[in-house]
Amino acid sequence: MRIALVGIGKIALDQHVPALADSPDWDLAATVSRSGSVPGVDAFTDIDAMLKAHPDVGTVSLCLPPVPRFDAAVQVLRAGRHLMLEKPPGATLSEVHVLADLARAQGVTIFASWHSRMAHGVAAAKAWLAGKTVHKGRIIWREDIRKWHPGQDWILAAGGMGVFDPGINALSILTEILPAPVHLRTAELDVPANRQAPIAARLNLSQDITADLDFRQEGPQTWDIELQTDAGHLALRMGGNLLEVDGTRVDGQDSIMGEYPALYARMAGLVRDGASDLDLAPMVLVADAFTLGQRTTVDPFDF
Incomplete structure (x- = not known):
C-alpha cells in the first residue's frame, strides 16, 4: 500500500522513515514538509498538491506538531484517504472527536498511534x-x-x-x-x-x-x-x-526501535479490516x- 508522510522533522526521520523503509506493508510514495525531504521520494510543500498529484496514495501519516495537525487531517479525510496520527492525535479532545466523525462519514480508517x-x-x-x-x-x-x-x-x-x-x-x-x-x-x-x-x-x-x-x-x-x-x-x-x-x-x-514498525503493521491491519482505533484515554488524563x-x-x- 502506498503512503505519504507529512511533517519531515526529527521524529519522522528517526523513526517513521526507517520503519516504512523496512515495512512489508507500505511503500513511501510522497512527503510533505516546509523544508525536510527523504531521498528518492516525491516531495511536496503543500498537502493539497500532494493529494491531487498522488491519487494512488491511500493513506497519510501525519507527524506535524499538535496545533497545525487538525487542518491537515481534515484535508486528508475529505480527500477520502486513511489517516494515521502521531501522538497526541490532536491539540484538543474536541477536534479529535470531529476527526473521528469525519472519518466515519468518509468510510476511512483513522488511527491514533500511541507508540x-x-x-x-x-x-x-x-x-x-x-x-x-x-x-x-x-x-x-x-x-x-x-x-x-x-x-x-x-x-x-x-x-x-x-x-x-x-x-x-x-x-x-x-x-x-x-x-x-x-x-x-x-x-x-x-x-x-x-x-x-x-x-x-x-x-x-x-x-x-x-x-x-x-x-x-x-x-x-x-x-x-x-x-x-x-x-x-x-x-x-x-x-x-x-x-x-x-x-x-x-x-x-x-531497544526502542521496534515501536514504530509495530505501529505501521497495526495501521496496515486496520486498513485491510476497514476498522479504526482512536483510544483517547491517555489524552483525557492530560x-x-x-x-x-x-x-x-x-x-x-x-x-
Whole structure:
C-alpha cells in the first residue's frame, strides 16, 4: 500500500522513515514538509498538491506538531484517504472527536498511534496484570528536552503540551496495562516564566499511583513504571521495553526501535479490516491535568 508522510522533522526521520523503509506493508510514495525531504521520494510543500498529484496514495501519516495537525487531517479525510496520527492525535479532545466523525462519514480508517504501547514489554505486562489488584504505583518519566526536542520552541508554547509530550507516553502504557480504569485526582504543573506549557508535572492518580514527569533531566534518562499488586511487584523500564517481576527480568529488549514498525503493521491491519482505533484515554488524563493542575511559575527556560 502506498503512503505519504507529512511533517519531515526529527521524529519522522528517526523513526517513521526507517520503519516504512523496512515495512512489508507500505511503500513511501510522497512527503510533505516546509523544508525536510527523504531521498528518492516525491516531495511536496503543500498537502493539497500532494493529494491531487498522488491519487494512488491511500493513506497519510501525519507527524506535524499538535496545533497545525487538525487542518491537515481534515484535508486528508475529505480527500477520502486513511489517516494515521502521531501522538497526541490532536491539540484538543474536541477536534479529535470531529476527526473521528469525519472519518466515519468518509468510510476511512483513522488511527491514533500511541507508540509506547508497542514497546517490547507492554503486552506481557498487561497479560501479567490481568485479574490482579493494583495497590500502589509510581511513574518516573524524566528526559532531556534539549536532546529529544532541540530548539523546538513549539513544544513549550500553548498547545505544545510541554512535558506531557513525553509524559503522555507513560500514560498511554498505564491506561493500556491496568486491569481497572484510572483517573486523575490532583496535579501540579511547573511552567517556566517565559513559556506557556509545563516543563515538569506531578500527578496523583486513582489506585494510589503517582507520576513524576520532568523535561530537565540531563545524563541518563529515566522512563520507569512500577506497580505493587496483590501478587507481587511489576516494573516496566526503558519506556516499557523491559519487564521485571519481583526484581527479575522476564521479558523485553534493550531497544526502542521496534515501536514504530509495530505501529505501521497495526495501521496496515486496520486498513485491510476497514476498522479504526482512536483510544483517547491517555489524552483525557492530560486534559484533566491542565484542568485540575495547580500551576507554579519556575525559572525561565531557553534552548
